Each structure stands twice: as structure tokens, then as C-alpha cells.
Amino acid sequence: MPGLAKCFRIGNVTVAPATVLAPMAGVTDTVFRRFIRSLGGCGLTMTEFASSHGIARAARGRKPGRTMKYLYFEPDEHPISAQLFGADPDVLAAAAGVCQELGFDIVDLNLGCPVNKVVRSNGGSGLLRDLPLIERILRAVRAAISIPFTLKYRSGWNEREIVAVEIARMAEDCGLQAVALHPRTREQGYSGRADWSCIARVKEAIGIPVIGNGDIVTPADAERMMNETGCDAIMIGRAASQNPWIFRQIAEYEATGAWTEPTVEDRWALLLSYYRLVAGRGEPDTVGRMKQFAGMFTHGMRNGARLRADIYHARDEQEIIGIVEMAQAGRCLA
Numbered sequence: 589m590p591g592l593a594k595c596f597r598i599g600n601v602t603v604a605p606a607t608v609l610a611p612m613a614g615v616t617d618t619v620f621r622r623f624i625r626s627l628g629g630c631g632l633t634m635t636e637f638a639s640s641h642g643i644a645r646a647a648r649g650r651k652p653g654r655t656m657k658y659l660y661f662e663p664d665e666h667p668i669s670a671q672l673f674g675a676d677p678d679v680l681a682a683a684a685g686v687c688q689e690l691g692f693d694i695v696d697l698n699l700g701c702p703v704n705k706v707v708r709s710n711g712g713s714g715l716l717r718d719l720p721l722i723e724r725i726l727r728a729v730r731a732a733i734s735i736p737f738t739l740k741y742r743s744g745w746n747e748r749e750i751v752a753v754e755i756a757r758m759a760e761d762c763g764l765q766a767v768a769l770h771p772r773t774r775e776q777g778y779s780g781r782a783d784w785s786c787i788a789r790v791k792e793a794i795g796i797p798v799i800g801n802g803d804i805v806t807p808a809d810a811e812r813m814m815n816e817t818g819c820d821a822i823m824i825g826r827a828a829s830q831n832p833w834i835f836r837q838i839a840e841y842e843a844t845g846a847w848t849e850p851t852v853e854d855r856w857a858l859l860l861s862y863y864r865l866v867a868g869r870g871e872p873d874t875v876g877r878m879k880q881f882a883g884m885f886t887h888g889m890r891n892g893a894r895l896r897a898d899i900y901h902a903r904d905e906q907e908i909i910g911i912v913e914m915a916q917a918g919r920c921l922a
Contacts, residue, residue, distance in 0.1 A: 593814070599736030608768070611696070613701075623865075628835065671697075675714070675721065677725045707774070716744055744773050765796055771783040771784060792818075807838040811841065830884055860912055860916065
């Protein structure tokens with residue numbers, strides 16, 4: 589069986605290995621992305637999705653606000669993709685141009701977010717109900733930038749309206765260089781199972797690279813998806829937020845047929861390191877980020893529920909770091 593590819597290409601960008609960290613709102617900031625990369629095994633990272641309208645407003649000289657912070661990245665993060673959402677072709681094209689000027693390697697369009705706030709404005713998976721508008725967006729953005737352009741999308745609005753193959757063919761026809769499919773519908777959200785056979789059908793229908801996403805929890809899942817669907821690469825989101833070592837484990841599994849679980853000491857060291865880096869950036873939402881990471885990462889740790897409760901009640905970043913340091917030393921948790 590072929591297993592995971594050593595690399596694949598998105599236009600002129602080589603991604604090695606063939607693994608992608610999915611964009612996750614409130615998670616994949618520069619600190620988290622660099623953490624994932626430092627642990628090894630991840631070929632491409634993506635920003636949190638950013639509002640095309642917010643980027644376009646900033647480009648016109650208005651107050652940048654929060655949106656432009658989502659596009660911040662460090663020089664050592666290449667290759668990196670900027671993910672945009674929106675529903676206006678001209679605005680998305682302008683925002684994509686800003687991303688190219690900022691030095692991103694790839695621009696990606698979000699057609700997958702199921703959150704009501706985004707869908708109500710016809711963004712994210714809301715666009716899946718309007719294929720003519722999707723085509724206008726794809727052509728406008730493709731004409732506005734010279735760097736690779738990709739999209740991440742769901743299989744359809746519901747089980748009666750599966751449009752995965754149609755959108756993939758449209759993307760290829762419009763000059764996009766890759767698609768990433770999460771084969772759940774918008775109605776499913778994150779419930780049920782991802783239909784990997786849909787990824788296989790898309791791969792059979794188009795010649796550009798297909799990235800498979802959904803229900804990869806272990807390295808064995810990654811290999812199984814590649815073998816069952818023929819996809820060119822795999823993308824991991826939620827599992828990486830709970831197990832940041834998963835990309836390294838995939839590489840280890842491909843090389844040896846087994847993978848190593850992080851030790852208790854590894855988990856404590858990563859938690860503290862992440863918190864210190866986040867605190868060092870001095871962003872306004874630092875405490876919220878730290879509490880969110882505790883909610884994702886500490887499940888399965890000894891006395892994790894107690895640790896999360898203490899962190900949730902903390903008032904500032906230094907208090908949170910102190911709680912974790914004491915817990916690690918065994919002075920805080922019984």
C-alpha cells in the first residue's frame with residue numbers, strides 16, 4: 589500500500605511531508621503553528637480564517653483592528669497559507685492581493701465553516717448553496733493574484749445537496765491549484781462520520797491535488813485515508829489541538845510502523861512552553877487563548893479537570909503560568 593506521500597506540490601510550492609495543519613479559529617495563531625512545526629512532521633500550516641472585508645478595510649487605510657492580526661506570521665513559517673472567508677468576489681480578490689503582498693505562499697478560500705454567524709452572511713459553508721457565486725469568486729480571486737490559490741470546503745449543505753465533485757471540477761476549471769475536502773455536510777457540523785468515499789470521488793474527477801480532511805485521530809487513520817481515497821495529502825485540525833505531536837507520530841509511523849506517545853513530562857513541558865510564548869507576545873486576548881488551550885490539551889492528563897478549573901478561574905497570564913508550574917511540581921494537585 590502506498591501510504592503517505594513524501595511531498596506534493598501546490599502550484600510552485602512544494603509541501604513536504606504531505607501533511608497540512610487545518611485552519612482553526614481561535615487556535616492556529618503564529619504560536620500554535622510554530623509549535624506544531626517545531627515538533628516535526630507538518631508540511632504546511634494555515635492561518636485562522638480572516639474576514640475579507642476586514643482585510644480590505646485595512647488596506648484602504650482604515651483602522652486594522654483584529655483582522656490583520658490573524659494574518660501575522662514569522663519568517664520561519666514558510667510555506668504558509670492565508671485562509672479567507674467572505675462572499676463578495678471583488679472584496680475577496682482585494683483581500684487575496686493583500687495576502688500576496690504580505691508574503692504568503694498560498695491563499696485559501698473557506699467554504700467549510702458551519703458556524704451560524706459566518707453562514708448567515710453567506711460565508712463559509714453558506715456559499716455551498718450558490719455555485720454560480722462560488723465560480724465568480726474563484727475567477728475573481730484567481731485573476732487578482734499570481735501565487736497558488738486553493739479552497740477548503742465541505743461536501744454540501746446537506747445529504748440531499750452533495751456538491752463535492754461539482755465544486756472540485758469548478759475549482760480546477762477556474763485555475764485553482766488544489767482543493768481540501770472535509771466530507772461532512774454543513775448540517776452535520778462535526779457530528780457523525782466523515783464520508784471518505786467522497787474524497788475518493790473527487791480525486792477521480794480532477795487532476796489537481798486533493799487534500800483529505802476529517803476523522804484522522806491517529807497515524808494509522810492518516811495512512812488509511814491515503815490508501816482508501818488516493819488523496820495527495822492529509823489535513824488535520826481538531827486532533828492536532830489535542831495531540832500536537834500527531835504530525836511527528838505520522839512520520840514515525842510511516843518510517844517504522846509504530847509511533848511513540850508523549851510522556852507525562854513531555855505534556856507538561858509543552859503546556860508550559862506554549863503558555864510562556866503566548867504570554868510573551870502581550871496580546872489583549874492572551875488569557876483567553878491560554879484558557880482555551882487548557883480546555884483542548886489537558887484532557888487525559890492526571891488531575892486535568894482540577895487543572896482546567898484552576899486555570900479558568902485565573903485572572904492573568906502570570907497566574908496561569910504559576911498554576912501550571914505548581915501543578916507540574918506536584919505541590920498544587922493531590
